[in-house]
Each structure stands twice: as C-alpha cells, then as structure tokens.
Amino acid sequence: EDIWPWLVQIGYQRGGMYSYDWLDRLFGFLNRPSSNTILPEFQQLAVGDMIPWGHGDFLTVKALQPNHALVLELNAHGMDWVWQFGLYPVDVNRTRLVTRGIERTPTSIPLRLGMLATEPAAFIMTTRMLFGVKRRAEALRRSRAE
Numbered sequence: 001e002d003i004w005p006w007l008v009q010i011g012y013q014r015g016g017m018y019s020y021d022w023l024d025r026l027f028g029f030l031n032r033p034s035s036n037t038i039l040p041e042f043q044q045l046a047v048g049d050m051i052p053w054g055h056g057d058f059l060t061v062k063a064l065q066p067n068h069a070l071v072l073e074l075n076a077h078g079m080d081w082v083w084q085f086g087l088y089p090v091d092v093n094r095t096r097l098v099t100r101g102i103e104r105t106p107t108s109i110p111l112r113l114g115m116l117a118t119e120p121a122a123f124i125m126t127t128r129m130l131f132g133v134k135r136r137a138e139a140l141r142r143s144r145a146e
Helices: 003-009 021-026 110-144
Strands: 050-053 056-063 069-076 079-090 095-104
Touching: 003 110, 095 110
Parallel strands: none
Antiparallel strands: 050 056, 056 069, 069 079, 079 095
C-alpha cells in the first residue's frame, strides 16, 4: 500500500518518473520534477486509461490489480512496448517491486540500432526509478506510522 500510489500516478504532467528528472526533462518525459507527495487527483486508474508519456504519446493501462500488478502499453513511432510492474510481498514489512519491459522494435536497421543504443540508458533510468519509488514508499510508510 506504500508503493502502489507512486505507480498509479507516474507519467507526464502527473507524478513524474522518479528517476533522473533532468534527463527525463531533457528527453521530454517530464515538464517538472517528479512528485515527492501522493497526488490524490491521479490515484484512480482503470484498464483503458491513457497516461501521458512525454509530448503527444500515451501509455495505455492494459491490466491492473491494485497493490499487485500494473501493465502499461505504448504503441508509437513504429514500436510496441509493454511495461509491467509486479508487487510481491516478501514478509509483513517488505515488498519486492519488479519491473520488466518487452518491445517489438521497428524492422528497419537504423531504427533497430537506435533501440539497441538506448538499452543501457533505459537500464540506468529504470534502476534509478526503482530506487526513487523505494525512497518515496519508505517515507510514506514512516509518515503513516507517525
């Protein structure tokens, strides 16, 4: 319950990406820093909802099981991408957040090479995002305990 609110509010002009904000802004995924607070206006999410993803693109909510799973899909620029988040309880006080993505890349060689070049950056940004969500969820948990 401390991780889920951060996931459902991700996106452009929403809660942000919780990664390196300066890079997200540089690439157009954000227009302001990622939120450090829960934004009530973005806590309701349903299958079929569209989440802004940069300028003009949208992630579509394909599956959603509150506090357990979120699956998003992007179809743009000749690419199909599915981004999954899973929450797995470890014990009473800890939950493992797992994310993975799978994409169908364009068939042209230049576009495929471009996708390969972005994989290291995506790994770095996703790792930072997971730590960003962790930090925010732990702070939320502490504030609820107080």
